[in-house]
Amino acid sequence: MESCKKSKSSEKALPLSRLRAGQRGVVVSVKPGREIDFDKLRAFGLIPGAPFLIERTFPALALRLPYASLFLDDELAAVILVNPTESPNRLRKGRRTKKKFVRSFLYAKLKQYLCHK
Numbered sequence: 001m002e003s004c005k006k007s008k009s010s011e012k013a014l015p016l017s018r019l020r021a022g023q024r025g026v027v028v029s030v031k032p033g034r035e036i037d038f039d040k041l042r043a044f045g046l047i048p049g050a051p052f053l054i055e056r057t058f059p060a061l062a063l064r065l066p067y068a069s070l071f072l073d074d075e076l077a078a079v080i081l082v083n084p085t086e087s088p089n090r091l092r093k094g095r096r097t098k099k100k101f102v103r104s105f106l107y108a109k110l111k112q113y114l115c116h117k
Contacts (some may be wrong), residue, residue, distance in 0.1 A: 014084065016063070017077035021056050025084040032079050044068045046080070 013028040055062040
């Protein structure tokens, strides 16, 4: 039964190098070619089930983990499989609505100030 669950989660998994800045996700598996890379990544907390946030993708992929920040090259990021949890479009829409709210709030305060003078 567990093997079926693992295969379903790995079907949706994407290489880390395909995600964009601002996306969040969970690590599914780490399969680097050299054993020393695997040990270093595991020491920083990049293990299956670890949540992450991609801060930027160029010139190096900046990855924020709960207890560390990592900078990975494209070769190493391609062998790390992840499940994205948020789309970058959703993050952008949230920021836009927040700015509109702040503008309308400030406009209302300014109008109130000018009218009472």
